[in-house]
Each structure stands twice: as structure tokens, then as C-alpha cells.
Amino acid sequence: MIGDIQQHGWHVIMVPEDDIGPGFAYTIGLAHSYSAPELAMFGLDVRLMHRALNLLAQEAANGMPRHSSRL
Numbered sequence: 001m002i003g004d005i006q007q008h009g010w011h012v013i014m015v016p017e018d019d020i021g022p023g024f025a026y027t028i029g030l031a032h033s034y035s036a037p038e039l040a041m042f043g044l045d046v047r048l049m050h051r052a053l054n055l056l057a058q059e060a061a062n063g064m065p066r067h068s069s070r071l
Contacts (some may be wrong), residue, residue: 003029009033010057016045025049027057036060 004011010029017023026040039056041049 005029005033009061009069012050012053012057014050016046023049025053027053030057030060 001011001013005028008029009034010027012025012027013024014025022043023046024040024042025046027038030036030038036057039053039060041053044052
């Protein structure tokens with residue numbers, strides 16, 4: 001996870017649906033790398049949410065300069 005944040009600026013955590021509740025996915029690192037809000041999605045296939053969050057995170061990264069601090 002830290003390697004992804006250092007290389008890309010964020011990482012996506014995916015939690016599949018189970019008997020307790022729907023699947024969800026969320027970003028880690030956008031706030032640290034780009035001062036952007038973290039993103040979350042619920043209730044879709046985790047692979048779809050992973051792709052969508054990566055696209056949205058890339059949009060956030062394209063619009064904001066990256067911080068130089070390291071994890």
C-alpha cells in the first residue's frame with residue numbers, strides 16, 4: 001500500500017460483499033499526496049469500483065500539484 005501511494009499518490013482498498021453487507025472500496029493517500037478528499041463507493045462490483053476510483057483519483061491528481069513529503 002505504501003509503495004502504491006509513493007508511486008501513484010493513492011491506493012484503493014476493496015472490501016467484497018458478504019453476508020453482513022454490500023461491497024465497498026475507498027482510496028487512501030489522496031489527502032496526503034494531493035490535499036484532495038478521499039473517495040469511497042458502495043454496493044457495486046469491487047472491480048468496477050476499483051476502476052472508477054482510480055479514474056476519479058487520477059482526475060484529482062491531474063488537477064492538483066503533488067506534495068513533496070514522503071510517507
